[in-house]
Amino acid sequence: MTSAVADDTTDQDVFGGVDSHADTIHVAVISDNGGHLADAEFATTTAGYAAALAFLNAHGHVRAIGVEGTASYGAGFTRAARSAGLDVVEVNRPDRAERRRIGKSDPIDAYAAARAALSGRASSAPKDDTVAGIRALHNAARSAVKARTATLNQITHILVTAPESIRAKFGQLKGVDRTDALARLRPAGDAVHTAVLTALKSLARRVKELTAEHETLTRALDGEVTANNPGLRAAYGVGPDTAAQLLVTAGGNPERLRTEASFAALCGAAPVPASSGRTNRHRLSRGGDRAANAALYRIALVRMSSDPRTRDYVARQTAAGRTKKEIIRLLKRAIAREMFRCLTTTVTIPGIADLRPLRQSKNITLTAAARHFGVWPATISTLERGIRRDDNLANTYRDWLTAA
Incomplete structure (x- = not known):
């Protein structure tokens, strides 16, 4: 632990900064003119958070605390600080150029977070915990899909090099038919055939279990998403996974995103100028939350395939000479505007129960x-x-x- 002697005056305005890790947080305090006052390390426990807050308050009136990773390693400290009535702002890690210039250590990062809170460069309120359950279900459902895909790939790879009799019997089957056939196997034959068939049967059963697990998680996720924001879930082309991703991106307090333009930028859907000379155009943004960007992309694809208004719009833009990529960019920006409205206002859902x-x-x-x-x-x-x-x-x- 490193520390400096606190100023005897405790009524001065100070700013805090926190560099968070799995087991520890490093807390730094600066004055309202940017001077370094003290820094120390604390454990990521209830007692450690209480000691960190006492450490900050001992140096003066805490105006704001900049925290790296408010939704990950810094989540515990963020909850404790906000429960104590302190203002917490989310800090992005310094860019690579700055880190190459000043170096990296826990105290350096903590002081940088404090300066970001002081300067106003960090001004976003952290996400609250109301979507924590949705985030957990969403992550579990996606991991089930990834594990299922990996298992299906393993089955394919084994069949490529399997003995000819096995490859001829199961290699031509696809999808559920192949999985069902392999799951019903009764391995027999010589040692090689028995081993290969046993492996294929085990993998096929794993696929079926992961499929059932994903379906169960998706049903639970759908219920949580619908209860949290029925207007968002009812929007055209928005399924449980897409709605969950948008809720996770916006957080349970989307009012921290002041405008729909800021939400579009967060999702990487804000148009970026790409003009040169006589060419005047925009391109797709490559920044922002790429998972949220993918969610907007999925909505755009669904609407392009089955929504009459979107299909008419695509036809008009195509006739005007725009490429498919440019049309998707325009659609994603418009969809971001609609999703922001669903996230920040109460959208009335017409009844269909009758x-x-x-x-x-x-x-x-x-x-x-x-x-x-x-x-x-x-x-x-x-x-x-x-x-x-x-x-x-x-x-x-x-x-x-x-x-x-």
């Missing part, structure tokens, strides 16, 4: 209703169950059922 009972009371089948509107029966089914939101179709459908 549609299925009304159809059944008229003895109208899904197929008949779908044929009338020129859509697939699945479209009407998902509309009735609230899985797909289409307000225009819902209103027209209700009017038709009422008049039938």
Whole structure:
């Protein structure tokens, strides 16, 4: 632990900075004119957080504390500081050029965080804990998908080098058919055949278990997301995984994102000038939260394939000479604006609970209703169950059922 002697005057304004790690945090204090006052190291425990806050308060009136990793290693200290009524701001780690110039150590990073809080360079409020459950379910569901993909790849690689009789029997099967066939195996034959078949059976069963696990987690995630923000979940093209990612990116307190432009920049969807000479254009941003950017991309693809308004827009932009990449950039920026509105305001969701009972009371089948509107029966089914939101179709459908 390193420290400096605190000033005898405890009524001065000071700023704190925290460099967080798994087992320790390093806390630095500076005066309101940037002078270094003291720094010390504390454990990432309840007692350690209390000691760190006492250390900060001993040097004066704490105006703000800059913390690196408020949603990761610094989450515990952030909760303790905010519970004590202190103002915490989120600090990005220094860029590489600055680190090469001044070096790196825990005290250096802690003082840099304090200076960021003093200068106002760090001004974003940290995310609160209301989406912690969504974040946990989202991470678990994604890890299940990654593990399932890795297992499927292992099966493919084993079949490539498997004995000819095994490769001929299972190599041509695809998807669920292959997994089901391998899971039902009864390994037999010589030592090589038995070993290969045993491995394939084990991997196939693992795929089935991971698939069931992912489906269970997705159902739980869907329930949490819908309860947290029904307007976001009901937006066209927004599934449980996409909604969860946007909620995690924005945090449980999205009001900390002051404008929709700041949210677009956070998602890497803000247009970046790419002009030169007589060329005047913009390009896709390569910064921001890339997982949130991917979520906007998925929404754009869904709407380009099945949303009539989006398809008409794409046709107009294509006729105007824009490339597909440029059109997607425009769509992602517009979608970011819509998602920001869903995240920061209460969006009223029209009721659809009456549609299925009304159809059944008229003895109208899904197929008949779908044929009338020129859509697939699945479209009407998902509309009735609230899985797909289409307000225009819902209103027209209700009017038709009422008049039938």
